[in-house]
Amino acid sequence: MTAQAPVLDLDITGIAHGGTFIARHEGRVVFVPDAIPGERVRARIVDPSLRLADARSVQASGSGADTRSFWRAETLEVLDPSPHRRPHVWAEADVSRAPEDRVGGADLGHIALDEQRVFKRRVLQEALDKFAGAGLSAPEVRSVDDGDGTRWRTRISLHVDAEGRIGPYAARSHRVIDVASLPLARAAVEQAAFALRAQKPGRVDLVESGDERVHVLPRPEGGRRGRSETIVERVAGRRFRLDAGGFWQVHPRAGETLHAAVADALAGRVDPDATHFDLYGGVGLFAATLGEQGATDIVTVESDRRATEYAAENLADLDAQAVTARVDRFLAGLPEGTRAGAVVLDPPRAGAGRAVVESIHGVDPEAVVYVACDPVALARDLGTFRGLGWDVSSLRAFDLFPHSHHFEAVAVLTR
Numbered sequence: 240m241t242a243q244a245p246v247l248d249l250d251i252t253g254i255a256h257g258g259t260f261i262a263r264h265e266g267r268v269v270f271v272p273d274a275i276p277g278e279r280v281r282a283r284i285v286d287p288s289l290r291l292a293d294a295r296s297v298q299a300s301g302s303g304a305d306t307r308s309f310w311r312a313e314t315l316e317v318l319d320p321s322p323h324r325r326p327h328v329w330a331e332a333d334v335s336r337a338p339e340d341r342v343g344g345a346d347l348g349h350i351a352l353d354e355q356r357v358f359k360r361r362v363l364q365e366a367l368d369k370f371a372g373a374g375l376s377a378p379e380v381r382s383v384d385d386g387d388g389t390r391w392r393t394r395i396s397l398h399v400d401a402e403g404r405i406g407p408y409a410a411r412s413h414r415v416i417d418v419a420s421l422p423l424a425r426a427a428v429e430q431a432a433f434a435l436r437a438q439k440p441g442r443v444d445l446v447e448s449g450d451e452r453v454h455v456l457p458r459p460e461g462g463r464r465g466r467s468e469t470i471v472e473r474v475a476g477r478r479f480r481l482d483a484g485g486f487w488q489v490h491p492r493a494g495e496t497l498h499a500a501v502a503d504a505l506a507g508r509v510d511p512d513a514t515h516f517d518l519y520g521g522v523g524l525f526a527a528t529l530g531e532q533g534a535t536d537i538v539t540v541e542s543d544r545r546a547t548e549y550a551a552e553n554l555a556d557l558d559a560q561a562v563t564a565r566v567d568r569f570l571a572g573l574p575e576g577t578r579a580g581a582v583v584l585d586p587p588r589a590g591a592g593r594a595v596v597e598s599i600h601g602v603d604p605e606a607v608v609y610v611a612c613d614p615v616a617l618a619r620d621l622g623t624f625r626g627l628g629w630d631v632s633s634l635r636a637f638d639l640f641p642h643s644h645h646f647e648a649v650a651v652l653t654r
């Protein structure tokens with residue numbers, strides 16, 4: 240018999256973290272992209288090892304051939320569309336194209352913008368309920384401008400394949416797709432992307448800096464990632480110098496939005512005599528916020544040496560120390576009895592983790608301000624803080640990644 244992937248008609252009942260949606264088939268969870276809760280879709284199961292014969296035997300016996308608790312699928316056709324469905328904001332990601340030809344990176348772009356934010360809030364609420372303990376309410380995920388959610392990406396990565404094709408990858412694949420538009424990219428970034436010629440296979444990053452110049456950073460396969468040129472970003476009147484290829488938030492309003500949220504959280508909580516910590520500090524954005532709020536003794540900790548060097552320069556007018564270290568090791572090495580004023584942390588997607596949360600608890604700060612880019616990691620870490628006696632005194636969320644499942648949250652913890 241020819242192996243053939245099963246096609247099923249599925250009712251979409253929920254949204255999962257990561258930009259896919261949830262259906263159930265005979266009790267098993269099926270993750271389905273390009274769908275919306277309330278819809279009925281025709282979808283093909285894509286787990287490579289699962290073929291029609293296996294699926295039938297699983298269905299017939301209720302056990303046996305496939306023991307995984309979930310399947311993955313791809314939407315072939317929307318049978319009963321949601322009122323929130325829109326033509327995809329990126330034509331090359333639309334459900335009308337073959338699944339393998341749909342670009343990735345805009346996994347909510349088929350949903351009305353306001354409703355995307357409702358779904359993001361739901362994802363945060365479900366993560367809080369599951370991992371952070373009872374009684375926390377997810378806030379509204381607020382828009383940071385009144386636009387249509389396009390033209391915000393100051394940073395994009397394109398890929399170059401062996402045939403010299405340049406473009407984004409297809410969703411959940413490493414196949415380069417030729418596209419006629421990059422609607423989430425800033426206009427100048429899109430223009431620079433379409434002007435690219437003859438790149439070596441690998442990746443090409445494009446970065447629009449605060450002065451609206453676009454920098455092209457080729458990253459050929461096997462090439463060493465060297466230093467790139469220095470760029471300047473501006474937040475609340477302060478200049479931040481950084482490596483063009485180094486970390487900086489992607490949305491042009493992100494720096495101001497998060498700086499303002501952290502400043503609100505810190506207001507009245509900065510004791511000028513205490514030592515304050517900016518953990519996962521990058522080039523010093525929130526160390527500067529601490530300084531603006533009256534901190535006079537600030538330590539910013541970051542594992543990337545280049546970023547720390549820039550942080551030292553960027554914060555030269557403040558009494559700030561920029562340390563290159565892994566946060567877990569840095570905190571574990573603090574002298575016994577160290578006490579902190581406020582701690583700001585902005586970890587990568589994996590979150591801070593139990594050991595770091597316990598170390599922060601150990602320095603007994605006045606307040607902890609947690610800037611999060613992953614709702615599940617945030618919820619886990621909030622659960623750990625709450626288990627140690629901390630309260631979540633405020634939680635805000637910002638839609639800094641329209642048309643994708645990502646967003647940022649800022650939590651304040653006090654005791």
Ligand SMILES: C[S@@+](CC[C@H](N)C(=O)[O-])C[C@H]1O[C@@H](n2cnc3c(N)ncnc32)[C@H](O)[C@@H]1O
Pocket residue numbers: 486487488519520521522523524525540541542543546564565566567585586587612
């Ligand atoms: C989400 S970024 C935040 C950067 C900065 N707060 C900002 O807003 O520009 C996370 C930063 O943590 C750094 N990082 C990742 N893992 C780390 C670790 N274990 N210890 C210290 N820094 C780490 C990354 O290099 C990155 O600069």
